[in-house]
Amino acid sequence: MNRGQSFLLLLIGSVALLTLFVIRPFIEYVIASAILAYVLFPFHVRLSRGLQEGLSNRFRESLARQLGYMLSALFLIVSSIVAVILPLAYISWVFVRDLTEIARGNSDIDVEAIETELAALTGEQIEVGEVLTTVGQVLANTLFGGLGGIVTTALRASVGLSLALFLVYYTLLDGPAFVRWLRQTSPLPADVTSDLVDRVDAMTRGVVIGHIVVALLQALVAGLGLWAAGIPNVVFWTFVMAVLALVPLVGAFFVWGPAAAYLVAIDQVTAGVFLAIYGVLVIAMVDNYARPIVIDQQAHLNPAVILLGVFGGIYSIGFTGLFVGPIVIGVLAATLETFREDYDLI
Structure with missing residues (x-):
């Protein structure tokens, strides 16, 4: 390996580390977009072919192919928002609300009835309410860094989801070319x-x-x-x-x-x-x-x-x-x- 190759490898490594540092705050959304694009890609292939056939009568073949890819990607992203992201956002909101209440010691579970039954079975008084509160606090700390981090996580998630949707769009369009590049490289x-x-x-x-x-x-x-x-x-x-x-x-x-x-x-x-x-x-x-x-x-x-x-x-x-x-x-x-x-x- 000559000096030029060594310098180029060092430069690639340095820029790769710098790139990782830049995208690190949103790395989970980058990976999530890749997974979603991976799941959607088979549907994208079928849908884009159908759109290309429908557009080929009105546009040149190259333009029809490009429009077919773009329209298919946009349609799948909108479908994902309606079918996946919006329901998931609602479920996440309800989950966070319930987790917050449990972590604060508030729950709709009839804790007294459980404690009474456990006392009758074991002869000891077990504080079920404290156990639930502890579990809720541990989950909140693990997922959000504590109850105070929930708002920050929500704001970050909004920006991350917007970024992920753009990444899904371009991954659907250029994903096959990227895989070919990886194979060749x-x-x-x-x-x-x-x-x-x-x-x-x-x-x-x-x-x-x-x-x-x-x-x-x-x-x-x-x-x-x-x-x-x-x-x-x-x-x-x-x-x-x-x-x-x-x-x-x-x-x-x-x-x-x-x-x-x-x-x-x-x-x-x-x-x-x-x-x-x-x-x-x-x-x-x-x-x-x-x-x-x-x-x-x-x-x-x-x-x-x-x-x-x-x-x-x-x-x-x-x-x-x-x-x-x-x-x-x-x-x-x-x-x-x-x-x-x-x-x-x-």
Whole structure:
């Protein structure tokens, strides 16, 4: 390596570190935009082709292709705002409201009834209200840096979401060109690069669709059951189940199981029995049947690894870490697997 190449590599490294420093405050939104664009891209391909065919009769082929890409990207972004971002914003607002109340010791849960039942069973007085307050404070500190950081987080999220939408638009337009550039720039042999890209794609698809989407689906189904049974703070507990549901079979049970027992404890036996039956026949079945159907068989990650990525991601970068953490670990696993098979060293 000559002096010119060494200087150029040093310059690239320095500028890369400076770039990371500049975008660090919004790094989670940058990554989230990449994930959303990844999910939307198959729809973008189909929609843009249809639009190009419709516009080819009125415009030149090159212009029709460009307009098709642009209109498809805009349509998918607007659809994402209506179908994903607005509902997620409302759910986040309700979650933050309920979490704030719980952290301050205010909850619609009949704490006295629970404490009375526990005292009758154990012979000791357990302060359930203090436990709930502590849990709420820990969650608030982990997600927002404390109750005082909620407003700051909300303002930052507004700017971050606006940035993410612009990034999604340009990623949909230029994403394929960027992937081609990565393939051409990679110092690895072409076959190894292709194998690595395919493994990362399969792993990412398996994590996002196979694990996270199923967990969110199971949490929504479970949340519907909690709402029908009359459990308070449904949105808060649905969010908790979305995280716990990443552990197959038992995750969401840690919420709906105690919720059914809580209903029985406050003399709402019918609702408690309904929730228990609903949990066994409906909530558990979502995990048993949906997960094997949607998980890509090429993407095998231990559920414990997924859960570690979820909690580590949330603790490191906030809410979007729910998606980012497992994907980062999945990409690491794909890279190690490629290294093992193509170089036969580990």
